[in-house]
Amino acid sequence: AQKITQTQPGMFVQEKEAVTLDCTYDTSDPSYGLFWYKQPSSGEMIFLIYQGSYDQQNATEGRYSLNFQKARKSANLVISASQLGDSAMYFCAMRGFTGGGNKLTFGTGTQLKVEL
């Protein structure tokens, strides 16, 4: 079984500042992937970034980077230079590649608000 924990129900950040959204996970799968999705108020799920458990380097995608600490089972999302359009709900998710099937297991999300 897989579990994702997001302990921050809400976060505030000032425009142009960096923000870190926390995510910890638990799995018995030796091989897995970690995902972050953005859900704006319109409701769609937008894929942001992916990190494989065997990837040597932290994933980056534009202003998004994933701070992957395997021993601590954490996969925090860092958004640099926040913009007003970053205000949304952010979900961390994982997929196990052996025993976990192919489905994504999601956390409860963090509501990010970017302020002027």
Add this chain to the structure above:
Amino acid sequence: EPEVTQTPSHQVTQMGQEVILRCVPISNHLYFYWYRQILGQKVEFLVSFYNNEISEKSEIFDDQFSVERPDGSNFTLKIRSTKLEDSAMYFCASSDRQGGTEAFFGQGTRLTVV
């Protein structure tokens, strides 16, 4: 850019009625999924589908639910007799392979059961 398309975007139905939610996955993708998100809650897995059969389903996916790929392009979720608690956003997703590094979601269908 290829995308997953869902119709309708909103559906209101009376309790006890059947609804069919439709999805067109990305054309070369082989793995298809339905997820559900009750308002204000997390996204929950319902079912995965590969090679014209269900590969995995959650405990939410009971006998009231069914999926099919009727014509090689559409992927549908049917709820036979809707209940008030079926009100949620339903997302279709697709992947090109097992263990894929991306899973693309449709824009969702907001189902309201009254």
